Amino acid sequence: MNIALIAHDKKKDSLVGFATAYKDILAEHQLFATGTTGSRIIQETGLSIHRFQSGPYGGDQEIGAYVANNKMDIVIFFRDPLTAQPHEPDVSALMRLCDVYSVPLATNMGTAEILLKGLERGDLSWRNIVYGKSGDQDGRDNS
Numbered sequence: 001m002n003i004a005l006i007a008h009d010k011k012k013d014s015l016v017g018f019a020t021a022y023k024d025i026l027a028e029h030q031l032f033a034t035g036t037t038g039s040r041i042i043q044e045t046g047l048s049i050h051r052f053q054s055g056p057y058g059g060d061q062e063i064g065a066y067v068a069n070n071k072m073d074i075v076i077f078f079r080d081p082l083t084a085q086p087h088e089p090d091v092s093a094l095m096r097l098c099d100v101y102s103v104p105l106a107t108n109m110g111t112a113e114i115l116l117k118g119l120e121r122g123d124l125s126w127r128n129i130v131y132g133k134s135g136d137q138d139g140r141d142n143s
């Protein structure tokens with residue numbers, strides 16, 4: 001599965017903690033992140049992560065493009081609901097696309113834990129059936 005990890009600045013410590021706690025599960029999948037979030041998680045967990053641009057510089061939109069092409073299976077986005085973001089339209093657009101494409105989106109730790117536990121027990125395998133086994137050559141990993 002392809003998993004995106006994103007956190008606004010005041011939520012980065014939480015996401016690093018989350019990634020540390022669930023490192024064993026995350027390590028079995030292809031991980032993607034916005035720039036600064038990715039750096040923090042790589043630095044503190046050693047996980048291998050493809051980093052996009054930083055969020056305010058287009059990272060949310062890059063992840064949105066993956067969602068729109070059914071190349072992202074889970075989005076874990078610890079948003080900060082108490083701080084205005086200069087790129088709020090990008091944030092909203094990413095969440096909107098998750099709804100358009102029925103991509104599981106966790107915006108806080110509580111939901112993220114449920115998602116990863118579900119992932120571990122195979123609840124999301126349908127995504128491989130629907131999107132991953134068509135034999136297309138887009139580099140998508142089907143694990």
Ligand SMILES: O=C(CO)COP(=O)(O)O
Nearest residue numbers: 034035036037054055056
């Ligand atoms: O702003 C973000 C998401 O909207 C996150 O971007 P960074 O991971 O680069 O801080």
